[in-house]
Amino acid sequence: MRLCFLVEEQYRYDGMPVEVISQLVSWGHRVDVLRPGSSLLSLSDVVRAGSHDAWVLKTVSGGPGLSLLEAAAGVGLTTVNDARAIRGVRDKAVAAAVGRSRGLPLPVTYGAAHPDALADIPSSAYPLVVKPADGSSGRAVRLVPSPERMIEIRAELAGDGMLIAQPYIPNSGTDLKVYCVGGELYATERNSPLHPDRTTKERRVPLSAEVAGIVAEVGAVYGLDLYGVDVLLGPDGPVVVDVNDFPSFRQVPDAAARVGRAILNLARTGSTLPRPPLPHPSPIPAAAGDGR
Incomplete structure (x- = not known):
């Protein structure tokens, strides 16, 4: 297969996607890498x-890569994710x-389009x-x-463009990052950025059936195949605080091969394994062949 990766400078040496690209090349696939943030x-x-x-x-969220991906989709090419x-x-x-x-x-x-409106x-x-x-x-x-602190930081917020504000969810100081790769879910615990x-x-960490069901529904609602979800365990239950379309997949075992196989499957069929994923995290399967 011939694949095109759009990679921002920030991720040029990052394990994800560099290791995935290397894995795909080792399987005999051709991978072209475009750097939309620095190339004509x-x-x-x-x-x-x-x-x-x-x-x-x-790419980074505000980078130019998404425009190119949308252009590729516009001429009928498969994109990962949609x-x-x-x-x-x-x-x-x-x-x-x-x-x-x-x-x-x-x-x-x-x-709010301007921080003053947050008042x-x-x-x-x-x-x-x-x-x-x-x-x-x-x-x-x-x-x-x-509210007083909000007024104090208005100048700091002015350069951030469109802003969103959400009530703080009391939590233990850690959050769950749940990755979906090829229909399988993998959960990690990490420090909250707050x-x-x-x-x-x-x-x-183990993944509860409740959180697994929520993460599966996230994929269905937004139409994602490869993705990550940040979940806080609040006093009233799990809360989704962020969704990422191509995260780092840290702590996912054999991540490069798993992500590579999922990309190839998407390229062939337009979807990964049937959604939603299993409500319980399934045992880690043995590597299925060489991905070709």
């Missing part, structure tokens, strides 16, 4: 029907509105978590304890 591209030559079996995106699904989850305001309307356990979400949020909603609607990797996530003082080492 002849779009009419690069984005054309039949050029590749699938395009894969690994380009419309990626657009939907990368705009956190859109993702929050869609997710809550479909019954996912997301927090109440306020949106209208009722004081009873505090403390608040405020972040850019196009943020990623925990960038510019702030815990705001009071509690950097904690020293919990990221590790794999």
